[in-house]
Amino acid sequence: MSPIALAPNVERKLVQAARKDKSKFGPLYQHYNPYVQEFFKYRVSDPVMADELTSVVFEKALNGLDNFQWQGIPFSAWLFRIARNTLIDHYRRSNRNKSFSSLEYLQDLPSADKEPSEQVESMFAEELLYRVLQELPAREKEIIMLKFFDGYTNRVIAQITSLSETNIGTIIFRTIRKLRDLYRDGRD
Numbered sequence: 696m697s698p699i700a701l702a703p704n705v706e707r708k709l710v711q712a713a714r715k716d717k718s719k720f721g722p723l724y725q726h727y728n729p730y731v732q733e734f735f736k737y738r739v740s741d742p743v744m745a746d747e748l749t750s751v752v753f754e755k756a757l758n759g760l761d762n763f764q765w766q767g768i769p770f771s772a773w774l775f776r777i778a779r780n781t782l783i784d785h786y787r788r789s790n791r792n793k794s795f796s797s798l799e800y801l802q803d804l805p806s807a808d809k810e811p812s813e814q815v816e817s818m819f820a821e822e823l824l825y826r827v828l829q830e831l832p833a834r835e836k837e838i839i840m841l842k843f844f845d846g847y848t849n850r851v852i853a854q855i856t857s858l859s860e861t862n863i864g865t866i867i868f869r870t871i872r873k874l875r876d877l878y879r880d881g882r883d
Contacts (some may be wrong), residue, residue, distance in 0.1 A: 698756065701770075701771070703769065704772050705772070706769060707765065707770075709722050709723050709770075710723065710760065710763065710770050711787075713757075713760055714760055714761060716794065717760075718758060719758070720757050720776070721755075721769070724753055726809070727771060727774055728749065728753070728846075730771075731749045731752050731774065731775070731778050732745060732746065732749045733775060733845065734775065734778050735748045735778070735782065737751055737840060737844045737845070738782055739782075739785070746787075748778075748781055748782065748785055749778075749813055751781050752774065752777050752778045752781050754774075755777050755781065756774055756777055759777075769854075771851070772854035772855060775847075775851070775854075775855045775872075776854070776855050776857075779837075779855055779856070791870055827874055827877040827878050830877055831870065831874070833869045834856075834866070835866060835873075837856070838852060838856065838863060838866050838867060838870065839867070839870055839871075839874070841856075842867055849863045849864050849867070
């Protein structure tokens with residue numbers, strides 16, 4: 696699911712209304728909730744934990760709404776920075792060095808579009824992709840997940856990670872090359 700940002704003027708009006716009256720935060724929540732849930736779905740292996748982390752993000756956003764500044768950064772980028780920091784906090788608290796992504800629970804989901812033999816082949820490819828992703832450093836893995844699993848542009852990824860857009864493009868280019876080599880080696 697790639698994020699669909701609200702038009703800047705619509706987003707600004709919704710944020711201003713929610714600042715004046717917290718009960719008007721609903722439209723922002725309804726719009727961005729599926730995207731934040733999707734963000735966590737691929738990063739924690741427990742769907743219940745993904746829901747809990749999503750709730751934490753929106754609670755932090757609602758409580759910190761008065762601190763949000765319009766400095767060329769859309770509300771959605773600010774929200775996903777909160778999500779990223781919440782994920783980091785979650786892993787710090789749990790004292791696990793578990794990966795930012797987990798495709799394990801997705802392997803068992805059948806696809807109505809594929810034949811059983813294609814499903815098995817797809818499972819092996821996903822398992823190999825999962826293993827290859829685990830070999831990446833955390834920063835590269837996070838950027839690849841944001842780009843290809845969440846569908847964010849380099850500009851939004853730069854805003855979320857506090858890196859430059861050029862740096863994001865370079866990291867993606869080099870990481871894809873590295874992934875290609877690791878994937879090729881894994882298939883041999």
